[in-house]
Amino acid sequence: MLKFILRRTFQSLITVMGVMALTFLLFNIVSGDVSSSFLGQHATTQDRLAFKAEHHLDLPVLANIHSRLQIEDCSANKTLQLVDQKGGANVMNALGLYWAIDRTKPVAQKFYHSQWVSLLGEDTHVTEMLVEGVEMVDKPVAPKPEAKEEAKAEGDAEKDAEKNPAPEKTPEAKAEGDAEKKPVLPAEPVLEFRLCRKDLMPAEQAVLDKEYGKTEREKLEKAIESAKAEHAETQKKFKAAKKPEVQDALTSILAKQTAELAKQDKEHKEMVAKIEAGTYQATPLTTKVIFAIDMSTCKTAGDVLAAINANSANHGRLKATIPSRSISQVFTGTQFYWHLRQCVTFSGVSWDSKKKLSTLIVQRGPYSLALTIPGLALGWFSAMIISCFVAYYRGKLVDKLGVFLSVLGMCIPLLAYMIAGQYLMFHIRPDMAYGLKHSYNVYIPIFIGMVAGLGGSVRFYRTVILNEVNQDYVRTARAKGLPLPAILFKHVLKNCMLPIITNLIMILPFLIMGNLLLEKFFGIPGLGGLMIDSIQKRDLPIINTLTFLTAVIYTVGLLLTDILYAVFDPRIRLK
Amino acid sequence: MTESNDTPLLEVRNLKTTFGKGKTLVKAVDDVSFKVYPGQTVAMVGESGSGKTTVGRTLLRLIPAAGGEVIYRGVDLMSLKPREMHPYRQKMQMIFQDPASSLNPRMTVGNIVAEPLDVHLKLTRTARRKRVGELLEKSGLNPTWLNRYPHEFSGGQRQRIGIARALACDPEFIVCDEPVSALDVSIQAQILNLLDDLQKELGLSYLFVAHNLAVVEHFSDYVCVMNNGKIVEHGDRDSIYDTPQHEYTKKLLSAVPNADPKHKNLHARIK
Amino acid sequence: MAETEIQLNPNADSGELTPGRSLWADALRRLTRDKVAMIFFAIVMVYVLIALVPLVASWCGFNLVDWWDAARNGDFRDHGPTLQNGIEGILGYDVFGRSVLGKTILGANTSMSVGFMANIIAVPLGMLLGAIAGYYGGKVDDFIVWVYTTFACVPGIILLIAIKFAFKGVTILGVDFGGMPGLYLALAVTSWIGTCRLVRAETMRLRELDYVQAARCCGRGRFMILLKHIAPNVMHIGIINFSLGFVGAIQSEVMLSFLDIGVPAGTPSWGNMISAADKDLIAGHWWQLASAVGAMFLVVLAWNIFGDRLRDALDPKLKNAG
Ligand SMILES: Nc1ncnc2c1ncn2[C@@H]1O[C@H](COP(=O)(O)OP(=O)(O)OP(=O)(O)O)[C@@H](O)[C@H]1O
């Protein structure tokens, strides 16, 4: 027995997992990009990216295998590790490219910045990694052909391409282009590796020094030139000047300029001497771009690796490797994990109202229960009474009429009941035909819920009862002379209880979920209405957790009925 | 028939079949061995649930065996792959216990009988039709009935359809799984006689399963008595009927209404 | 022959082949002798014919929906039933002055196509999976059972709404699942379970029957057995569920259209009619609502009763079982 319960429980667990997988499949995969359907058509790429990052929607779907890109400095024996935390698909992420793109958005910046820091680490030998070319430009720029491709490949930015002006627009039109147009992200971000002087190899330093010396010398020579010109100007003025006080003033300036010139000359001489001797050094703070990688061609860590290793300017100084594919977050770093976590812990927070699901359930649950419990109880009692009555007269006119009426009842659409009920409601209290401003308004929905299900249940219970009435023991009891009502109520009903209870348990989830349509139609703020609203708004956390909740309740109900059967009906256990 | 009568057509060695596992393990067939010689009938007798049907089905590989060998013309059938088993299926057939459930209710008699033909011999339409007619005739049915459906026949006729199907590909060996136990006595005799005639005519070998010793008495050459999945006694028909050794066999024999010594008469009468 | 059988049909022994009567023919005969079944079948057929009219018209290059939509009668906006314009106004006019009779007739096409398409997907799917699960057993069975219990655990209406929403704006291979194909698929996905369950149970029963064993003994492969021996014997379950599923699909369509996620707006359907008219009743404009509900009620009733009778005819055992 215990073994049976355990096995059934295990099966139920697997089923519940299945439900979570199903909702995940439906909402996260089939329906495409959730962020854009929730945020609407007009959300910007930045908004969507930020939203995705916030709700873990940018993670890989089922398995997270990060690419760890290791860049090793062969000369200095130091390494830099870049870990693509968001899974193997997109190294752009790891390199913090999104951070750069999203620097206009505070949320995104915060999020990616921390990632950026964690990526670069404390003891980074490569002192700076810049992602250049991400300047925000004021005027819209027509996207290059590659720009579109990249946007597609990234998947996130699909709509982005549409927002850019159409390529066939003339340059004039573009120049005039309306100012409210959003700045366009350049298509080809470049990843630059810059090194500090002290980290350069001697040959590189020499080159750097030489270049630096050349520019410095030119700078200085230019300065000397202009100083000389200025000095000549002042002398000219001095000669032309008649007033003694002006001459006095100019004399002092001239003296200053001459001193300056002499100093610069001396400096220049020293510099030239140093440069010629090869001892002139660039200031320690100067950095050098060793090489740059065009990131638009890199989609994965493997691409970056190839780009670094194959770069002709590298000279084998930096060696990029992918030492291993890390699976430290193979499951916990996935969308599916967060989906499960949200369902199991009931930690869902509505995207729409920002309220916690538990709060919502406490808030709205009572309305649903107020609607369903009386409806169900009344419906059940009346169905039982009618079906007993009908079964008692089986084969007679009453029975036939009862069956016919219940078939008729089943055929009338629920909507017709609801509209008729509303009409009735309107005639009784015209002021309150809608919503729950008055507790009075719950009576008619309850009544409708009861009547609408009556046909089906009467038919079902009648079949169950008649099945039992046809059993041998009833025939024996009748043969002994017991009156049928006595048999019906004493024996038959007792034996029918099992299927009837099963049937009741099957409706359990609806008890909690409320009658979706009734709640929607009569504007009752219950859980059923919440479910429909959430589906319409694509408020995923609420949909997922509510579906999960109903599935759990249903499965537990099934489990209970199975155990009930196993305990009370030994015939079943034999199977 | 080229081989001499002392090499067995089929030899079953230590056959075992189990159902379920763990606590619910049932050893339905436990270490069963016997031989069937060409043209012979081996009867398998035992009470209900003793595992007779399971033996028949296991040796045709309709149920996986838990161990043992079934050697048919020198080949161990149990070691063959399903595909390699295919040619042997043509030569080994089965007639089922319950004529009602052994015929597909949605197929015409012609198609039912022709099923082995369709699988093994690719005949032309007319040849197939002719062959089916022959088979029906051979099993005592009207060959014009081939478009009828099984529910339009009586129990005895349905069993004849089953026999016709078993004969379709000229088998050498047929497992007859209580072919008469679901029929009433007069029809039982007809079917048994038919099987006997066919054996003489075609040189068939039978493994004849029955729970009633009277049924197999006039019919078998060799008798195995099964109880609880094991063969408790086996021997020539005469030795089993005249000098039963095992208690169980004696019990079975005593249950036969007209056992000793009139059984010869019974034999003669049916023939 | 040593003995002669008593012939079932003495006239048949003339060398001609005796025609047999299959179980299908038997069932058909039982059904055609059942007067109630035939009456309701006639009603269903009338609906089917009505539903076919727009289809035939479109084959002839005539779009009935556009024609009806264009034939607006400005003088009769929201007008009740009238005989002034002949038969056209017999059920009144909607707010645009379009004939409600026309709308109801065109709605029959929508309803019938929803019922038909949903079931033509769901029933074969359920039968296929059920037969595979029941016949092969083991891991395959476990998996299929797991899939359908999973589907069964989510209340039907929630699943339906969820699937319909998930399909919104999804286009696969040029098929826009936001429109009617999505509706068909959503209804199919929620309704294959019943068929699958029944077919699985029946297949498991059939698998153990002697005629399947006989086929194996003849050397038939597993797939051929499934095709030749199992499939024809579970086919009646498919037919029964097809007819009963029709009702469910029609009702669900109305429900979904009411929630504005069923038939795309603008397509005439009973659900859209009810949805458009749900507040009209208070204003006393009952005709559109009544036509839609009435049309739907009648067809659902007819399908229900016909389906029941069909089940009794096809599967006499089931009737005894209750
Ligand atoms: N599919 C099965 N699963 C489990 N147990 C089985 C199965 N088939 C047979 N058995 C068991 O194997 C044993 C032998 O069964 P089998 O059908 O061979 O008996 P039998 O001798 O043919 O009986 P009968 O004369 O009634 O036909 C029985 O105890 C039965 O319970």
Ligand SMILES: [Mg+2]
């Ligand atoms: Mg048996």
